[in-house]
Amino acid sequence: MAEPQPDVAPEHTTNGSATFSLENILNDKHDTIEHPTAMGDVATGPAEGWDEEDVDKPPIEGYCIECEDQPAQVLCENCSDAYCEVCFAAQHRKGTRKRHAARPLGQEKQNKKAKANNGTAVPRSSSSAVSATQSLLGTNKSNGTTTNTSTTVSGTSTPATSVGPDVDDNLMKVDEQAEGSGDEDAEGELDSLSEGWQRIVGKHTTNGQPAVGAKIGEWFVDRAKFIPLRLTLGERKYLRLLEAALSVSEYTDKIDTIGFGLSKAKRIVHQIRELCAIMSGLVLAADYKQGQELFQDKDFESNSEFYQQIFELGRRHKIMNPEKMRTTYGKLIYLLQDSQSSDVKDLLNFSCVRPIKTVHLVLEEHDAVDLLRDDLVTVATKEIYSEGRSRREVQKDIKAKERAIETLSSKYARNGLTQEKVRQCLYSIGDNHAFLRVNRDPCDQMIVLLKQHFHPTQAKDQKSSLAIRSGRNGARLSHDHSKQYAYVLQSLTLWREILHDMFHLWSLAEQDLLSENVPYRLRDTGQGLNRVQAAPKTSRMMHNILHKAQTSVGTWIGSSVIHMGDHNVPNALMFIDKYTQIYRILLPICNTLRQIPLLAEKPALRSYIDDEFGSVDNLVRDILGDFFRHGFDGSGADNFFDAGSCIDGRLTSAWNWCSSLEKKRYFHVFLLTGFVGFDGEW
Template sequence: MSLSLERAKYIPLRLSLEERKYLRLLEAALLVSEYTDKVDVLTYTSRTKRAVGQIKELCSIISGLVVAADYGLGQKLFADRDFAANETFYRSIFELGRRHKIQNPEKMRGTYGKLVYVLMDAQAPEVKEQLGFACVGPLKTVHAALEDGGALGVLKDPLVETATMEIKAEGKERWAVQQEIRKKERAIEVLAGRYATAAMSQEAIRQCLYSIGDNHAYLRYNRDPCEKMLEWLNKYFSPDAAEPGYSLAIHMGRAGARLSHDHHRQFHYVSQSLSLWREIAHDMFQLWYLAEQDLLSDGNMYRLRDTGQGLNRVQPAPRVSRAMQGILNRAQRKLGYWVGSSVVHLGDHNVPNAFMFIDKYTQVARILGPLCLCLEQLDRISQDSGVRAYIDGSFGGVEKLRKDVLLDFFRHAFDGSGADNFFDAGSCIDGRLTSAWNWCSKTEKKSYFPVFLLTGFLGFDGKEGF
């Protein structure tokens, strides 16, 4: 089946080599900028004046870095030191930073939020008027690039599936992998030659195809762990009857639980939560695209409020909210019925704005990915006789250890815990993820934690190892 035209509208275009040079300059400028420290504070001075000053300072830093990196280009662009005259340049610099982050959620973890808040303020009419130019432009997507180049036929060609497929080496002979690689490369070259136009080169078409391939890789890393956990849930546990010693039942007040579910109810609660996370991961590029529209739209202003976790920008997110309701309804129809609350927090003290929403759900892979990897590595590390003796003596074997870890996760990563009070936790859509993070924070106290370390586990934050 060829790639959906609708889906291609939300797949960002992979950065070119030249764009990656400017990305490094943008990241360096954001790293030294103190924008949020200067703007997101309660003071009597004009917020607009502070925002304009800080945005101009950021643009000046970028300008200086461009001059240092390419003196000729810097002289050409900034000879008259007029920000408004270089509106296109600044807009493109900020756009490629946004595009890179969507494709690579693990990147720019310390700078993307600052970039979004800069652009939020830059969209305010009074700030835009004083700046004299607009900082926000549309994201470059696969669909937009192909449409502008008159090459949308690429997406309807049956060969696009082969040209963008992800090649997995697991369980295959080397010759079989190389054969798939050659087949994919031939498909890319055929499509590039077939649909190239005067407005769109073969290289530009290749870039679009590689971008679609990047999306497939993203789905494998972010969506597949949800599917793997669902597979294990159904393999090791039955929804109808609990095996002795392996009941998923939880009781409010015991082991930190905030919910009371019998085995049957907890099984379905976990299954529904993982299924919903899978649907969110599948549509994350669309959700991110809509989130940026909510964050950076002209009339959607925010309020600076103390949410209990410091000052935060509280802003409605109508586009993301509608999309989430659609995803939730789709998941509920597939599953037949729903356990717990179906409330989605957005624009309140729990999830202040669309950026916080995106940040929250990109963490699903940081939880499930390392956990799946550890459980899959148990067979490998147990090939060592010493490790095998340790696992057999302490946990009763590899299969029992895997099942015990899953039992602990399915019970206590979905027990409504993790918030400061009862109303912010529980079974709501966001509370499920809060409980999972709460479980992650306690893994080092678990009896099986030494085995995690033997598999190469370094943590759930995604900074190292995973």
């Protein structure tokens, strides 16, 4: 029996491709269907996706052939291609290209100039390959002089590790010099571990400030450019209004969908106006006088400054508190992303976006940046903690901090910059130190524990081995103990570097998301419809951080691919969301390990630990060993191609380990220490 024919014939575009009609959605020929554009109209050109590159586009002369957005700095002698320093070290010199030699482009120009003048080129020494590699990772040539570069962490410079062409994949030879042998006593071992960690990432304090001897003032100046200003009491009232309005809004449900009717631009404008109307109503309910002013002209454009301020408060609060606004921030940033479209701006008649108010911006407006270079700023922003300290010491630090704050606030107060505003800036810097302690320092603690218990010189039995094999216990990688040790060390080092510069990364991520020149595509990434958008600024910063981490550890194991703007990490918002979760993984583990000795003080629990695990030390080693093995084994992806050792895959494996914690034999120990989940409050 013949199937009934549809009432409406399928439509086609001028180039022969089928449009986004209902019949074409339901049939099997999906390759010929055109996706609607961002403004709701049907595309007229050939279908293109995020994974389709323009192979006919010629490289820009004078720029890196790999990233195409940075000036070329070195020339690969084997491939005759020009690269920037980061791309050559992180992308090109892999696998069989490991021994490729390179020379700075400036040297090539000097050779050509000498050849033109004298008829002969400047001779190069036999060690040019090694010197060129060292110039990539350890020196910069400027104006005929050679200066040593360094890796800057927490404002302190540490010499970069030179990686030659014959670098061995085993990192242990480097670590042995800094950490000593496993036969030393516990105190000497911890001292050597501390020295080894300082060798890798530089001197720093627990509150994120640079150590003595560093250029403290310049560190604070650079850092303050990305530290948002703490919200005042009055601003927090408007923040609650924004969160209330976003919680009842159905913005993403109505915009990020394949629907018909109004064009997407008109739907976006309608939803933005509706959200602004909700906020105006809440303002009227909270403050009748101010609400009357908003409703006086009944014109959203005349109140644009008020709405910009409200939206900026939400963005600023989220950056300072990543654990807040977990469901409403994504809705807010997508709304602002759509509002940046030229069509939406024309219909809305105002912009919803304004720059984030940072500490440096406030001080710069009032010509008070010298506050950040004052010697007292270290004392005024120092985070005070009570662990392992007497009450007298804590009170002494509190009084010193209060005196420093009052001195600075009275010294730098001026017209337009009140003492309260100066205090607000100092408190904001202190909030940044608190963020680093909670988010970054667990990475430091895990690195120390890794070196303390699993250094290759101490691995004497099977329980101490971190070796994994693909296909066994869900692992997707095959590493021996030394290789897995180095793999975990470099992953934790990379996470530490990312979290140290998280505020900077967040600022760049918002610039990419809210860019007027970088549109997004609504695509099915396998996890529902997502906004796939390139993030060039965030990606570039991540490559710089990766290059810094690779230089610190001396070698790199596994893939160095950074997913950005693809089906794994659709946009910069997803990237930020992934890496702000690191502390949710590491902090509960660190808290549990810290409380295990306290549990052992109770006779009944000590008996349970001895019977089940042998000793407290064995219990700690079992937890750490299982995490270092199967939290970094390449597992956790939906398919084989997305699994492995890429930059984002390491975090995926860690989350996969967290999801299986209740199946571990030491899970009851976690519960005894107060563990409620990796998404709980500690």
